[in-house]
Amino acid sequence: MNSVALDMQKEFKMLQILDTDGNIVKGQKTPKLRDEELKNLYRWMLRLRVYDALAIKLNRQGRLGFYAPLGGQEACQIGAMAALRKTDWLFPSYRDLGAAMYHGWPIADTFKWSRGQIGGMKIPEDVNMFPPQIIIAMQTIHAAGAGWKFRLKGEDHVAITFFGDGATSEGDFHEGLNFAAVNNAQTIFFNQNNGYAISVPLRKQTKSETIAQKALAYGMKGVRIDGNDIFAVYTAVSEAAERARKGEGPTLIEAVTYRLGPHSMSGDDPTRYRPKSEEIEWKEGKDPVKRFRLYLEKKGLWTEEWEKEIEQEMKAEISAAINEVQKAPIGEVEEIMEYVYDEMPAELKRQHAEVLSWKEAK
Amino acid sequence: MAQMTMIQAINDAMRVEMERDENVIVLGEDVGVNGGVFRATDGLQKQFGENRSIDTPLAESGIVGTAVAMAALGMRPIAEIQFGGFIYEAMDAVCTQAARLRFRTGGRFNCPLVIRMPYGGGAKTPEMHSDSFEALFLHTPGLKVVVPSNPYDAKGLLISAIRDNDPVIFYENMPLYRSVKQEVPEGAYTVPIGKAxxxxxxxxxxxxxxxxxxxxxxxxxxxxxxxxxxxxxxxxxxxxxxxxxxxxxxxxxxxxxxxxxxxxxxxxxxxxxxxxxxxxxxxxxxxxxxxxxxxxxxxxxxxxxxxxxxxxxxxxxxxxxxxxxx
The missing domain is CATH 3.40.50.920 (Rossmann fold)
Structure with missing residues (x-):
């Protein structure tokens, strides 16, 4: 051990405001939120919990396509987006549909996207987000570019991107953070460190003790937080956004969390790579929804009826959405040909006519 | 009309368009203070400032990838890849991101981005600089690929590329940069993309x-x-x-x-x-x-x-x- 080496666990001590029993950690301040705002956060976390359970079910029934479960990461996605403005820009990965829905992406559109149905491509004009990124870590470069653009143009927005622990190994992660730092981009890099990149644990991903410490090398602020504590998330993202808007540069936030479900619904079996006891520990001991519920309950802001009401409401929305989606057109090949270029080139026009003729051939 | 080499014509095209539209910026390795290793962006930083003629870190994926987001959000970036042989470093940003952004958002985001690259044999560069990879981009739906053969076309085609709403790969032949001089009109004119x-x-x-x-x-x-x-x-x-x-x-x-x-x-x-x-x-x-x-x-x-x-x-x-x- 180098004698001048920093103690990273100390330098990047994990911020926790709300403990696992729903109590405020001694000496910590809760974010300034009114009761209604607190209830809204909980309502959204619960909505995601219901969404996740039903999306898994719908996938098993063959009614959804690709789905990457987000259960366990509700505090990250809701806490972060709630700390931002509707005018800010989101660069999500495929596991961040919760953040996207909070930002305004309709439930039905997430289903269309999952199913591979044409409407899923069209993100509504009033929702400031890129489509979920599939190529790991590329969204960090896009968010760097957007945050840099806001800086160049003197705009008051921030760009936030979500990515997992595996993404920090990609070259694009390095390029994204470096570009953002050098150019003082108004960008927040929100890392959901859920411990595994599909099956590969963090210790095989990086020799760094923490992900937050990687910020040091880029000359940017690095913060490590309990990602299952919505107050820690909200606080860290609020502060990062304030710094970004003031021109004080980007922030790397490492939110320590856990994916309760499999990597995706395409055959991943977590029992092959992580112990059941670990799952149970996170599920029962550290659950983000439960801990916030306990907090609200102590404040007299939570009742069982209200919980049921939110669940019923979300179930109804999901049921309506999936029914609508299954009735909506899946799309036509000639239609997607319109999206490739702003104006269709001659050869594509020829192929367009050919595609139309396939219908007669059928 | 002035006699110009192709590199001067390319420089002039960018200058004219940067004067016309403040959303046009150039970014890349050594493009600012140094004016590019071939001097394609010479004088642009002096005229338009550091925020429009931008020296980036040395990273091709970062250059193209950040430019993709900027293009989607209303800018018209011209990204320079120092040598065409280095483009594989940015291949995801070019072929998976820039080329597909309009497609995968159902037409919501255009990606008005120009990627300029020197290429071509005869310049006696070290290995991995001179390759002609244009067919890779011809094979990628969503991209346009332009290769001028003379100064007049270079200026008119580059102006067309900057104004185009789709991503354009703009290939510049290295031996042609300074070997030919030609009458090139002052100010803006276009040579249409897609016309031989x-x-x-x-x-x-x-x-x-x-x-x-x-x-x-x-x-x-x-x-x-x-x-x-x-x-x-x-x-x-x-x-x-x-x-x-x-x-x-x-x-x-x-x-x-x-x-x-x-x-x-x-x-x-x-x-x-x-x-x-x-x-x-x-x-x-x-x-x-x-x-x-x-x-x-x-x-x-x-x-x-x-x-x-x-x-x-x-x-x-x-x-x-x-x-x-x-």
Missing amino acids: NVVKEGNDVTVIAYGNMVRLSQQAIEAVEKERGVSIELIDLRTISPLDMDTIFESVDKTGRVVIVHEAVRTGGVGAEIIARINEERILKLEAPCVRVTAPDTPYPPTLIEDKWLPTKGRIAAGIKKVLDF
Whole structure:
């Protein structure tokens, strides 16, 4: 051990405001939120919990396509987006549909996207987000570019991107953070460190003790937080956004969390790579929804009826959405040909006519 | 009108467009203070400032990837890749992100981005600098690919590329940067993307080329015309994607004999695509099999043998004679 080496666990001590029993950690301040705002956060976390359970079910029934479960990461996605403005820009990965829905992406559109149905491509004009990124870590470069653009143009927005622990190994992660730092981009890099990149644990991903410490090398602020504590998330993202808007540069936030479900619904079996006891520990001991519920309950802001009401409401929305989606057109090949270029080139026009003729051939 | 080299014409195109539209910016390695290693962006930082002529960190994926987001959010970035051979570092940003952004958002986001790259043999660069990878981008839906062969076209095509709402790969042939001077109008004018140029009309053979191969083909054509007493048409593609097949078909209808010249390797190249389309639409007009004069299918060679590897005037002339003598 180098004698001048920093103690990273100390330098990047994990911020926790709300403990696992729903109590405020001694000496910590809760974010300034009114009761209604607190209830809204909980309502959204619960909505995601219901969404996740039903999306898994719908996938098993063959009614959804690709789905990457987000259960366990509700505090990250809701806490972060709630700390931002509707005018800010989101660069999500495929596991961040919760953040996207909070930002305004309709439930039905997430289903269309999952199913591979044409409407899923069209993100509504009033929702400031890129489509979920599939190529790991590329969204960090896009968010760097957007945050840099806001800086160049003197705009008051921030760009936030979500990515997992595996993404920090990609070259694009390095390029994204470096570009953002050098150019003082108004960008927040929100890392959901859920411990595994599909099956590969963090210790095989990086020799760094923490992900937050990687910020040091880029000359940017690095913060490590309990990602299952919505107050820690909200606080860290609020502060990062304030710094970004003031021109004080980007922030790397490492939110320590856990994916309760499999990597995706395409055959991943977590029992092959992580112990059941670990799952149970996170599920029962550290659950983000439960801990916030306990907090609200102590404040007299939570009742069982209200919980049921939110669940019923979300179930109804999901049921309506999936029914609508299954009735909506899946799309036509000639239609997607319109999206490739702003104006269709001659050869594509020829192929367009050919595609139309396939219908007669059928 | 001023006499300009191609590098001056390219510089002038960017200057004119940056004056016209404040959303046009240039970014890349050494493009700011230094004005680019070939001086393509010379003086732009002085005129437009550090926020519009931007020295970036040395990272191709970062350059193109950040420019993609900026383009989607209303800017018109011109990203410079220092040498075309380095483009693989940015391949995801180019082919998965820039090319598909409009498609994967159902038309919500355009990606008005220009990626400028020097390429081409004969400049005696170290290995991995000079390759001609245009066919990779022809094969990628969502991109446009432009290759000017002279200063006038370079300026007009680059202005078109900057104003285009889709991502455009703009290939600049290194030996052409300073070897030719030409009258270039002041101010803005456009040469349309997707339109080939009939450099010289002829009745007996159609020679199709682009970039530096246009000049070389011209020399070969003169020699064969003199020797054989034939007349040969020369088409400068100017745009690789989308290909201007109308101009090609019109010429094939007239000549029935086709030679395609490119310095890129042969297999899966631009020539292959053109021949496929000629076969699909004009096979009965052909008097001879089409001939490709290209580099052989090897990686770009060591510098001292590049002149042997690249198409030569003699090899092009031999190709023309082959279709004449069939």
